[in-house]
Amino acid sequence: MFMASRIQTRAFSASARNLSKVTVLGAAGGIGQPLSLLLKLNPRVTELALYDIRGAPGVAADVSHVNTKSNVKGYEPTPSGLASALKGAEVVLIPAGVPRKPGMTRDDLFNTNASIVRDLAKACAESAPEANILVISNPVNSTVPICAEVFKARGVYNPKRLFGVTTLDVVRASRFVSEIKKTDPVDEKITVVGGHSGVTIVPLFSQSSHPDLSSNADLVKRVQFGGDEVVKAKDGAGSATLSMAMAGARMAESLLRASQGEKNVVEPTFVDSPLYKDQGIDFFSSQVELGPNGVEKILPIGKVDAVEEKLIEACLTDLKANIQKGKAFVAENPGN
Ligand SMILES: NC(=O)c1ccc[n+]([C@@H]2O[C@H](COP(=O)([O-])OP(=O)(O)OC[C@H]3O[C@@H](n4cnc5c(N)ncnc54)[C@H](O)[C@@H]3O)[C@@H](O)[C@H]2O)c1
Ligand SMILES: O=C(O)C[C@H](O)C(=O)O
Numbered sequence: 001m002f003m004a005s006r007i008q009t010r011a012f013s014a015s016a017r018n019l020s021k022v023t024v025l026g027a028a029g030g031i032g033q034p035l036s037l038l039l040k041l042n043p044r045v046t047e048l049a050l051y052d053i054r055g056a057p058g059v060a061a062d063v064s065h066v067n068t069k070s071n072v073k074g075y076e077p078t079p080s081g082l083a084s085a086l087k088g089a090e091v092v093l094i095p096a097g098v099p100r101k102p103g104m105t106r107d108d109l110f111n112t113n114a115s116i117v118r119d120l121a122k123a124c125a126e127s128a129p130e131a132n133i134l135v136i137s138n139p140v141n142s143t144v145p146i147c148a149e150v151f152k153a154r155g156v157y158n159p160k161r162l163f164g165v166t167t168l169d170v171v172r173a174s175r176f177v178s179e180i181k182k183t184d185p186v187d188e189k190i191t192v193v194g195g196h197s198g199v200t201i202v203p204l205f206s207q208s209s210h211p212d213l214s215s216n217a218d219l220v221k222r223v224q225f226g227g228d229e230v231v232k233a234k235d236g237a238g239s240a241t242l243s244m245a246m247a248g249a250r251m252a253e254s255l256l257r258a259s260q261g262e263k264n265v266v267e268p269t270f271v272d273s274p275l276y277k278d279q280g281i282d283f284f285s286s287q288v289e290l291g292p293n294g295v296e297k298i299l300p301i302g303k304v305d306a307v308e309e310k311l312i313e314a315c316l317t318d319l320k321a322n323i324q325k326g327k328a329f330v331a332e333n334p335g336n
Contacts, residue, residue: 021047023089025120026096028055030241038249040066044256048072051085086127091252097137099239100231106139106197114329117143121150129156140164140196145326160294164270166196166285167247172226173203193286194315202315206305214307258290265290
């Protein structure tokens with residue numbers, strides 16, 4: 001990933017001298033550790049701040065020996081440690097929270113992760129109100145609306161700076177297609193829209209170079225339930241961490257490329273979106289052009305076929321309920 005971007009790094013060498021502090025909240029976890037490593041390898045990151053309720057200084061000491069230019073610091077699990085980790089951050093990635101075990105849905109994580117994300121969002125709103133916030137913690141369909149409500153309550157909500165990380169869904173889709181078609185995944189650009197759980201994940205194969213795949217129900221299901229495949233294989237030891245770290249690092253890299261002046265940087269992400277607002281759905285994942293201010297342009301869904309139309313219909317019902325649940329949680333549990 002970073003090899004490919006090395007050319008771009010040179011092309012933007014002047015702006016790449018910008019200072020880009022990136023903070024990871026949940027840095028000692030299954031995702032947090034490899035994500036921190038990948039961010040340390042990214043030449044666009046000049047300062048890496050690692051925070052967790054346990055173990056961040058140790059992870060930071062380890063990662064800090066990697067011989068790239070950036071400075072790494074691990075922070076103590078105190079309110080002032082959290083505030084210092086966040087201060088001046090351009091990008092904040094949040095993989096804090098519990099992962100699934102076999103038999104659970106992402107929504108089953110809500111009771112634990114909603115308050116974790118709410119409290120971290122409060123800290124972000126106070127110490128890094130202008131940062132790009134990248135929410136990885138599940139259920140993303142609900143945790144992103146939770147963040148939005150917290151920021152709104154503090155009068156600092158900027159819809160262009162809040163992102164649910166759905167990159168892993170397109171990473172999987174391109175890989176799964178390449179397995180079937182015996183192609184290089186780099187060439188398989190698959191659009192995936194909706195949300196990030198089960199039927200809310202909608203791959204749009206009709207828009208790819210293999211439109212026939214939209215009627216491949218097994219493939220559609222594999223993309224929708226790719227996370228379950230990993231949860232089952234890990235057999236109680238958690239969910240996707242390595243592929244997720246790659247996907248999160250890619251999303252952070254894309255935001256930094258866009259903020260440093262690169263044009264036409266497009267990633268799928270779950271954002272405050274006009275696409276289905278008329279149906280009461282405030283957040284939706286689609287292709288989004290990124291820019292120096294975060295969201296530059298939300299691209300239209302484009303033409304879909306009859307199968308995909310039905311998938312989108314099913315997605316919207318669940319997604320609406322997930323978003324509502326996140327909003328209601330903050331209204332009923334505003335916390336301190
Ligand atoms: N968006 C996606 O595509 C995607 C993909 C994979 C996993 N996830 C989600 O990411 C989350 C993390 O997964 P994981 O495998 O890294 O879990 P993990 O348990 O290995 O790590 C979570 C880390 O969060 C830390 N943490 C808990 N509460 C915290 C708080 N208040 N402040 C800071 N840190 C805190 C824990 O100490 C732990 O180190 C889960 O909710 C999982 O479902 C999302
Ligand atoms: O499946 C999970 O619970 C983790 C993550 O959302 C994934 O898609 O791998």
